[in-house]
Amino acid sequence: MLRSDKCRPLYKLVFQSGRGLAIFQVLGRVSALRTNVLMDSNTKAPLIWGAQTLNPGDWHLLDQLWFCLKPAQAEAVISYCYSEFTHGNYQQFSALHELRVAGSEQLTAHPGVSDKAIVARPVQAIHLPGDSAIKLYVGTPLWFILRYRAEIILDVPVARLSDSWFGPNTQLGEVCYASKTHARLSLDGIEPNPFKAITPVTVRNRTNKPMIIDKINIPVQHLSLYQGDHRYWTSGIRLSSNEKASDSEVKISSNPPEASQNPLLLAPPRQPLSDGILRKTLDFLLG
Amino acid sequence: MPELTLDPQFLLQVAKAFLIVFLGWLLVRLLLRVSRSFLQSRLDRHQAVLMERLIFWGLMALFIMSALKQVGFDLGILLGAAGILTVAVGFASQTSAANIISGLFIVGERSVSVGDVIKVGTYTGEILSVDWLSIKLRTFDNLFVRIPNESFIKSEVINLSKFPIRRFDLQVGIAYHEDIGHARTVLMQVADRNPLCLDNPEPLIIMQGFGESSIDMQFSVWTLKENYLQMRNSIYEDIKHAFDNAGIDIPFPHRTLYVGEKTIPMPVDVRGNP
Numbered sequence: 064m065l066r067s068d069k070c071r072p073l074y075k076l077v078f079q080s081g082r083g084l085a086i087f088q089v090l091g092r093v094s095a096l097r098t099n100v101l102m103d104s105n106t107k108a109p110l111i112w113g114a115q116t117l118n119p120g121d122w123h124l125l126d127q128l129w130f131c132l133k134p135a136q137a138e139a140v141i142s143y144c145y146s147e148f149t150h151g152n153y154q155q156f157s158a159l160h161e162l163r164v165a166g167s168e169q170l171t172a173h174p175g176v177s178d179k180a181i182v183a184r185p186v187q188a189i190h191l192p193g194d195s196a197i198k199l200y201v202g203t204p205l206w207f208i209l210r211y212r213a214e215i216i217l218d219v220p221v222a223r224l225s226d227s228w229f230g231p232n233t234q235l236g237e238v239c240y241a242s243k244t245h246a247r248l249s250l251d252g253i254e255p256n257p258f259k260a261i262t263p264v265t266v267r268n269r270t271n272k273p274m275i276i277d278k279i280n281i282p283v284q285h286l287s288l289y290q291g292d293h294r295y296w297t298s299g300i301r302l303s304s305n306e307k308a309s310d311s312e313v314k315i316s317s318n319p320p321e322a323s324q325n326p327l328l329l330a331p332p333r334q335p336l337s338d339g340i341l342r343k344t345l346d347f348l349l350g
Numbered sequence: 351m352p353e354l355t356l357d358p359q360f361l362l363q364v365a366k367a368f369l370i371v372f373l374g375w376l377l378v379r380l381l382l383r384v385s386r387s388f389l390q391s392r393l394d395r396h397q398a399v400l401m402e403r404l405i406f407w408g409l410m411a412l413f414i415m416s417a418l419k420q421v422g423f424d425l426g427i428l429l430g431a432a433g434i435l436t437v438a439v440g441f442a443s444q445t446s447a448a449n450i451i452s453g454l455f456i457v458g459e460r461s462v463s464v465g466d467v468i469k470v471g472t473y474t475g476e477i478l479s480v481d482w483l484s485i486k487l488r489t490f491d492n493l494f495v496r497i498p499n500e501s502f503i504k505s506e507v508i509n510l511s512k513f514p515i516r517r518f519d520l521q522v523g524i525a526y527h528e529d530i531g532h533a534r535t536v537l538m539q540v541a542d543r544n545p546l547c548l549d550n551p552e553p554l555i556i557m558q559g560f561g562e563s564s565i566d567m568q569f570s571v572w573t574l575k576e577n578y579l580q581m582r583n584s585i586y587e588d589i590k591h592a593f594d595n596a597g598i599d600i601p602f603p604h605r606t607l608y609v610g611e612k613t614i615p616m617p618v619d620v621r622g623n624p
Contacts, residue, residue: 182550225542226574227549234513238574241549316546 081083103231125207126221126258132170139164141209141216145223149179161204164211175206175330176260177220177283178298183242193271199246202259205295211314221258230282231346239280246279250322260288260295263320266349267303274304280348285315288330291323298332302348313341360422362593367417376526377405395464396480396582444501452499456480462509470497470509515548516575518582522589523564525599528567530557536596540588541571546581548572563603 114151130143144159144299164170183201191197203222209217222243230236244263253261262281268274279302286297299316317339320327382402389398419425439462458479462468466477468487475489485502497505510516524533534555541553551572558566559619569589573581593600 181453223545225545225547225549226577228515228551233515233551233572236514238514 068101073137076309078282092113102127105157123285126204127206127223128221130221134254137165139166139170141259143217143219150280162216164216166211168276170216171210172313173208173210173330174260174288174289174295175218175242175287176333177203177206177219177224178333179278179284180229180237180239180282181224181242181271182229182278182280183238183244183246185246185248185276189276190266191266191276193268193273196265196267197248197276199248199266199279200250200253201242201246201264201279201281202256202264203242203243203255203281203297205260205288207257211317229278235253235346238278242281255293257295260297261320263299263322264298265301266301267301269305274349282313283314284333285336286333286342289318289326291319293328293331294323296323296326304349311343313343313348316341316343363421367420370417370420371413372504374410374416378413381409382406394460397460400454400457400538423501424558430454430509445482445498449499452503453480453482455503456485456499462507464514467510469510470502470505473497480502511575514575515551515572516578517551517570517572518578518585520568520569520589523556523561523566523601524593525601526560526565528565528598530567533567533593533598536592537569537589540585540592541569544571544581544584544588545578545583546573548574564601 077212100167113241117336118133120133122129127145128143129146133140133142140161140163142159142161143322164343165337181201181203183203185199189197189199190298200226204220204222206218208215224240224243227241228236229239239309250261262283264279266276266279281300283297287299289296298318299320301314301316302316304311315336362556385405386402387399389401393401415425415428418428456462460544462477462485463481464477464479467475468477470487473487473489473495475487475493475495476484478494480489482499484496484498487497489495522537522540524530537555538553541547547553548571553572554568554570556568556570560566571581571585590600
């Protein structure tokens, strides 16, 4: 069933390819869409690099994001919308957005990280005893960034995320996205997914009291994006709590995560931190 | 015609007076420049401007008085005259004075600032400026509203954009034959699927009671203040779709007519067209 929650006219989409297939497009004068976010639909691993060719006007799917590029005279029309695969059908749950790019040069697409922090929850609340540490893996959706020359013309997540609020109360806090997936204690529980980047999070409890981790704020906008052999990764973060809540901090690793094999830097942080340390009170980091 | 003679001593004093005012002006400007970043870091824009003006005119008054004394004016008389003048002007401009003083309180209280969306009386709009005498609003139907500071300070003001998130309370009723637990699940799914509804604070369902025709509940969802209107519009549509899909009946007011314990069915006479 196709449904719109906006007033823009809807197009009935005919989905041809299987879920998870993303391909490149040659667009007449807009010569090629070059991307490094491509992935294989069967293995769900990022494999293909470089320019590819396909029929103009085809719809392509990146997780929940459908997009289509149509060439026109000295311009390209980029259309996109979101849908999800439920009950054997794709259900569109956002209006169709369209933008036009005037010009005949090449478009480039590349993956990026979120523009806001993402809040993730473990499967169950984790009880962390005093003076101990734990390592969690959190998967966060990638962003699809399309550029014309150096200018970003489209910067959207590959899956629609819900807004959330993280803070001690409704007056103090930070606007975030809510992750639909759980933080895991082991990589084994996370299947390689070409649409998600994994952030290794080390939580160290330096106090002598136990700590309960119910939700965790991942400042993804300050992290770099890497590609490993089978997965996308972000920089690792180390979150430590001290006796004084005001001393708590997030330290962002400047190196690729250890678990990533043959890492390749894909995107620098959206909002780089000068010393790689984010100082916040504990209320703003853990819930 | 008497010859106009200027005493060189007097001229020297006048020159000194001008010099005092000029140097004072330079000094005050320098002081303000140095203190500007300090003021702006601790006060909001309006308060900083107000404080700058107070500092400027306060210090300049000292320099001007000093200059007048240099020329030979008796400041006692001058201040007395100024006092009388102030009283006279004060009586003549009570309303303006009340507005100015109210304006000082409004700025000091920090309850509103430029760009906030507020509701005062029957007006809802965005604050364009907070001035000495009045607050200027632009309503959403693009009307310019000037509210005198005195009436503003006496009114109840709702600041709709003070905090980053807002809650929307939606009243919804379900038919008596529906399962409340099922309706609750469907409503929570609606909030989960609408990306504008915040995941945290979690949506809330409050049972309001057994209404005349429906079981009434309040569905409270949180959203970012800038998405409030969009969320409010979309959530009604989402609930209607979700209830239709789940087969949950949203009842309209109706009455069951009962005419006694042993009543027989109400006779209905159906006649065909002649």
